[in-house]
Amino acid sequence: MRLNMGAAWVGFLFLLAYSWVIFCEENCGTFHMRCDSKTIQNGANKAIVDSNIMGELYENASKAQGNAKMVKGIKGLKVKDMRPPNVTVDYLPDEGTRMCIISQLTVGGKSFIGGPMEITVKNNMSILCEIKKNTKKELEIDLKKCRVDLISCKTNLPSSMLPKIVAKFLNSTLTKVMPGMMCPAAEKVVKVMEKMTSSSWQKQPIGDRGAIEYKLCKDPKITQDGAMLQLETVIHKKNGDKIEMPQRAKMPKEMPPKKEGFTDVLISADYMDALMELFADDFRCDVNKAKVSSLTIGKLAKMIPSISKSQPASKAVKAEIRLKEPVKHSLGPNGSYMTVHSSVNLIAEPKGKILFSFEMVQRWDVDYAVEDEKLKLKIKSVSTKEIKVTSKSPGKVEMEPLKKYMQDIVKTACMPAVNKALSDNLVPLPNLMAATYEESTKEFKKLPDALMMHIHSEPVDFSNLVKKMGEITSKGEH
Template sequence: DLHPPVISLALLPGSGVFMAVLVQMTITGKSFIGGNMEIALAANLTASSVLGQDGAGTPRFSSRNCHITLVSVKTNLPSSMLPKVMSKFLDSTLQKVLPGLLCPAVDAVLNLVNAKFTTLTSEIPLGTAGTLQYALLNPPVTNETFIELDLKTILHQKEGKEADLPTDQPSLGSLPPKRDAATQLILSANFLSAELSVLQASFNLNISNNMVLGLPPLLTTMLGALIPEISRVLPPSQPVVIEMQEAKAPVVTITREKSFVQLFSTAEFWVSPSDSAPESLFVLDVHSNLEAQFAVAEEKLRLSLALQSVSRMALASSSLGMFDELPLKGVLADILHEAYVPSINRVLRGGIPLPDLLGITCQRVNI
């Protein structure tokens, strides 16, 4: 009959985990003098384990040593029936038997923990855009009060191509102090940029007239009022479609005060006459700055973007000849604010999955 153990754990700097377990059990059986015999014993089990990594980049515990020390042995036999020679024989027998009985339990517990570690390196789908996978970049580092895991991220686009991530690691010298009983997770701006690059194909959007309330009418009449060259070559009141695409990977910048995302887009304007095929009018290069807000929910990092400014707008090509595109800037900013950025935020609602480490859930999160 095993009693619930009393377990103490301590981190071994540069190694792994030290475990001390007070084991209490009662052994019953037939007595050599007749009747039932009961032996109650208490033993200290001490074991240490090394935390390393396997070939797949998964954390893994392996036991180093296991020792059993008897604390007490009591029986229900009268002391006169248990001479000292018999007591020593009982103690020595238990010292030989208990390690083979209890030490395998340490390996079994470590194997259960190792099985839970495998979820860390599982591929996680990012909707239909691709997959994300975490793995150890370097072996774990154990300190007196915490374990540090240096993770790498592997991002694949839906075609299977791996997204490029800078190999140089950002400096971690200015991190906030580690708090007791808390997990601190650091995500680099480079990783967030790569994550958005995998999702950027999902940002593409065709914006047409009456698609979003609050937008100016997307008609050749509106364009002609801003660009005289258009009114001279196109009939009024023809519907216009704006095709938004990302030309380059987004860039995330993180500061102490705010975080920003830079988008490098193209806005291609099409006219869609009812009696003929759509015709491309011109293409604008558009660089925009957006403020990023972060939140954590359901073990995912959620991003929400808000347009701050259109930092650059330039005519890239035109079937109408050269013209001054500057009058379009205000209208385009309204279109980005009312239609394009909300569409991107809907894509980002899926969130970025955080590392699944032993099933730890994110509660009372500070970002």
């Protein structure tokens, strides 16, 4: 019997351990992102626009030709025109991310019959990328495959000459030169995209309170809905010490249905709790009659009669409010708020004698916003939920009036200081390539234990690139 019980316990512990491992494999970190294909697409376009890739591509195309006769019977072949590429992105589960880059190149020269000749080649470069976590727990994008396929080839030569010349052009140029010219450019685009996220993995200051850094806690998972990134958050105090991340809240195992064209971000309540440790001193609040004129023996005696013994009604009182426990965030469909558990001493001025002591639990309702691509928290209201008297022989206490009085005091004298600290010390968010938080975050969705944002990636403006490419090709003709 004892042996059977022992075996049962071993089985139970094994099952518990296995379940925990499975949970950890499925879910980790306090900051989750579901990157939409539009975000990756616009990231690729931004990489093309912001870098000199098209200029280098033009130079490579020109060098690749040299003085050689790429098409028999044609002299002085030059690149006449290059159009901005059209990029599309697809997610291939268990394979990676596929980018199709459609580009158009026009070359020109003098044909053997004496007239000018132009050939416009439109091709589709299909590349397969792997998005992964490197040894530094940072995002890495590797080019795994690159293939160039012809879409169309047009020329101004007479149709009777097309078959032979076009065939030679395809054999000598497209099959030999284009992949060697285009694929290195594609690899550079991928690495520029990777670099665009580099600031996310660096330690960034939270004003003068500390710093934050994000790291991938597992390899991104590619699904049809997007690239799933799970980030762990490391928050540092001003002295460099790391804040231990709470393990109170659990991130949703699955994200809500996807909103087309948007990248989704989930922030855990644990993330918020750890942040609040940087602001613990701002919850220390000393309130006197100068801040709240009603803070006198006479006013308090209406709620705490014992406080008026041998004290004149006009005597001023100071309220010392201190955090009793770390601030805890609650996030859910019914709202978002912080639970603030404080100790309060009511002290006679100026001698400093403690007249009355109690603990209180308050709900501080929170609003969220994005400012300068950083997260901003703002307290919008305070309500007292519970008061527990800690003084000996307190006598009768009018609890409800005292609750209301304390929430008015905190709202008037304490809440503004906390809001100023939160406003002066905004929290950096991970970079999303071409996406911006501020331009697209109009509202936050509250899920159980998590805050959700929908981030929209604006299309990239190619007008400057078109102008720049026109200047490059016109120089090449002189």
